[in-house]
Amino acid sequence: MSEAPPPILRRNPYMEWIEREGLPIVEDYAIDLFKVATKPWARFDCAGAVVHCKGRGDFASMFLFEIAPARATSPQHHLYEQVIYVLEGHGNTMVELPDGTKRSFEWGERSMFAIPINSTYRHFNASGRERALLVATTDFPLKMNLFHNEDFIFNAKFDFQRANKTDYFNGGGDLIPLRPGKHSWETNFVPDLMQMELKAWEDRGSGSSNIMFVLADGIMHAHLSEMPVGTYKKAHRHGPGFHVMCVGGEGFSLFWFEGDKDYLRIDWKHGIVFPPAENQIHQHFNTGAQPARYLATGVGSVRYPLQEWQRRAGGDATANGKKGAVSLSMKEGGDQIEYEDQDPAIHPLWLAEMNKNNVQSRMKNFPAG
Ligand SMILES: [Fe+2]
Structure with a gap:
């Protein structure tokens, strides 16, 4: 039986591609990535799934890669960008930059890395017994809906000459000191996010700290x-x-829209997105x-914000910026x-959770807490 012709109007090349690839899609507000069922993904020679969180917007989505013990993904290069977080396992990734230079680095649980655009890469699971589980946040929906040409995205030959410093692949990087909330670490690979040094950003909360990442000189955002x-x-x-x-760590998040009477609550656990x-x-x-x-x-990095709301959200990126x-x-x-x-109900709600864990409040702004 021949395939039905594509619709003439209102096409979604990204979704059509997911369907052609035969990938399962999970969709929800919050998703436990450890519980997502994967299926064989011929293109990457591993198992995979597509993760669609309801708040993902138009530009980003996630691909989950489950690599069997002692196996590797097939070599790929493409015009979409990605930032990869290692949920489970350990292994290494070989990157061949468009000029032929090769780099490799070893990752483990809680590593994060980005592949410079259009570089060829393969992920290797170093364990002979355990799977490796990687999640990639990608701008593929943006790129696929923009070009709607799979061949161009996966087979274009162009050297963007992006972020090829050796140091960026071995755990090194450059600190770009700006101001609280904007201090950035430029790299391609962070071996362990738990060890990453953060900088104080008191404006966002009592004792709060953060670091922004500039990854592979690309448009993928991470902080x-x-x-x-x-x-x-x-x-x-x-x-x-x-x-x-x-x-x-442990905790929870509340979500609501202005005027809502109630909160959506999501409890924290490694693997939840x-x-x-x-x-x-x-x-x-x-x-x-x-x-x-x-x-x-x-999608939309601190260096390349892409959208007006992102420029407004981030303010002026100078030392004395707005x-x-x-x-x-x-x-x-x-x-x-x-x-x-x-809402006065929020602080007691948190204190009740704290009591269950026998932890004392250290909120300076709430003397009674
Ligand atoms: Fe936020």
Whole structure:
């Protein structure tokens, strides 16, 4: 039986491609990546799945790669960009830059890396017994819907000469000091996100710290944030597509839209991902006895923001720059809710969770807490 012809109007080349690849899709607000069922993915010679979080927006989605013991993915290069987070296992990735230069690096659980655009790469599972599970946040929906030509995306030959410093593949990088919230680490590979040094960003919450990443000089965004023990972040909102992943610690997040009577609550666990949707207000809470860290990945980097809302969210990226809307009070025209302006029900809700874990509040702004 011949295939039905594609529709004439309202096509979605990205979704048509997923269907042709025969990939399973999971869709939800929050997804436990460890529980996603994968299927053989011929293109990569491993198992895979597509992860569609409801708040992903139009530009980003996730591909999950499950590599069997002692196996490797097939060599690939393409015009879509990706930032990869290692959920489980250890192995190495070989990268051949478009000029023929080869690099390789070893990853383990909680490593993060980006492949410079159009470089050929293969992931190798170094274990003979355990699987490796990698999740890639990609701009493939953007690229596929933009060019709607699979052959161009996977077979174009062009050397973008991006981010080829040897140091960027061996765990080194360059610190770009700017200002709280904008300090950046430029690299292609971070061996262990739990060991990454963060910088104070008090405007986002009591004791809060973060680092922005510039990865492979590309448009993929990543930042890493931490809440110390006994603290939580201030609520804020921004555009869609920043895939928040719990890296370490315990806690929960609340989500709501302005005017909502109730909150959507998502409890933290390594492997959970949840991108807040467009203008969905969200707030992250540490309830455990360890600092809580999370990684956020998406499309539109701190160097190349892509969209106007991202420029507004990030503010002026200079040492004395104007604060971005994500850390500026709504009262001042920003998109953040200061502690004193938040729903009075929120603080006791957090304290009740803290009590269960026998952890004391260290929130300076709440003497009673
Ligand atoms: Fe956020």
